[in-house]
Amino acid sequence: MWVLCDINAAYVSFCQLFNPQYDFDKTPLGVLSSNQGNVVARNQAIKNLGIKMGEPAFKVKQLVAAHGGHLWGSNFTLFGDLSNRFHTELEYFLFDTMRYSVDECFGRIDINYTKDIKEYAHIIQRTLKRNLGIGCGLGISQTMTLAKLGSHCAKKKEWKEHTNGVVVLDSQYKIDWALKHTPVEDIWGLEVELLKS
Numbered sequence: 001m002w003v004l005c006d007i008n009a010a011y012v013s014f015c016q017l018f019n020p021q022y023d024f025d026k027t028p029l030g031v032l033s034s035n036q037g038n039v040v041a042r043n044q045a046i047k048n049l050g051i052k053m054g055e056p057a058f059k060v061k062q063l064v065a066a067h068g069g070h071l072w073g074s075n076f077t078l079f080g081d082l083s084n085r086f087h088t089e090l091e092y093f094l095f096d097t098m099r100y101s102v103d104e105c106f107g108r109i110d111i112n113y114t115k116d117i118k119e120y121a122h123i124i125q126r127t128l129k130r131n132l133g134i135g136c137g138l139g140i141s142q143t144m145t146l147a148k149l150g151s152h153c154a155k156k157k158e159w160k161e162h163t164n165g166v167v168v169l170d171s172q173y174k175i176d177w178a179l180k181h182t183p184v185e186d187i188w189g190l191e192v193e194l195l196k197s
Helices: 010-017 057-066 076-093 117-132 144-155 172-180 184-188 192-196
Strands: 002-007 029-032 039-042 070-072 095-099 104-108 136-141 166-168
Touching: 002 117, 002 144, 010 029, 010 039, 010 076, 029 057, 057 070, 076 095, 076 104, 076 117, 104 144, 117 136, 117 166, 136 144, 144 166, 144 172
Parallel strands: 029 070, 136 166
Antiparallel strands: 002 104, 002 136, 029 039, 095 104
C-alpha cells in the first residue's frame, strides 16, 4: 500500500517550533514570501480569517495582529533542515520512499507485516510529533494518486475530527465516497477551466 505523509502547514509549523508562545491550532499564523510581500503559508486559524494564499502582506498585517497572530519571514535554511529531518524519520517506517516536496513524502508499507494499517499511521504521526514537534496527515491506498486523495481527506477541516489525520482508502466504497466528495481542484490545484478544454 502507498502512503502519502503531508506536514500540516509546513512552513508555519517550522517557525512555530521556535515560537511556542503561539498556539498553532488557535492563533492565526502565516509565513511570507522571500521578499516579505505575500502570504505563502497559512495555518487553519489564519485561513478562518479569510486570508487567501498569496494575499499581499500589507493588506492583512493589521487583521492578523488584531487577532493576536503573527506573520514570519521565510527562512529557507531552517525549512530545508526540518524537511530533511522529516523525510529521514519517514525512511524508518516506509520503503520505496520518494521525497515528493518539502512537506510531502510518498512511501510504501507491506500489509503482510502490518496488522493494523491505521494504527501504524498513527504511530508515524506520534513519532513525528514527538521527535520533530510537527503534525501531519496521512493518506493510504493502493496507488500514489489515491494516497494523495486520502491525505487530502485526512487534513480536510470538516472531516479532521473523524479522521484524526489518517485516511485509509482500502475498499472501493471508501474510494468512491472520497472521490465523490472531493473536487479535483482541491487536491491538485488544477484550474477547472483547463479540465473542460
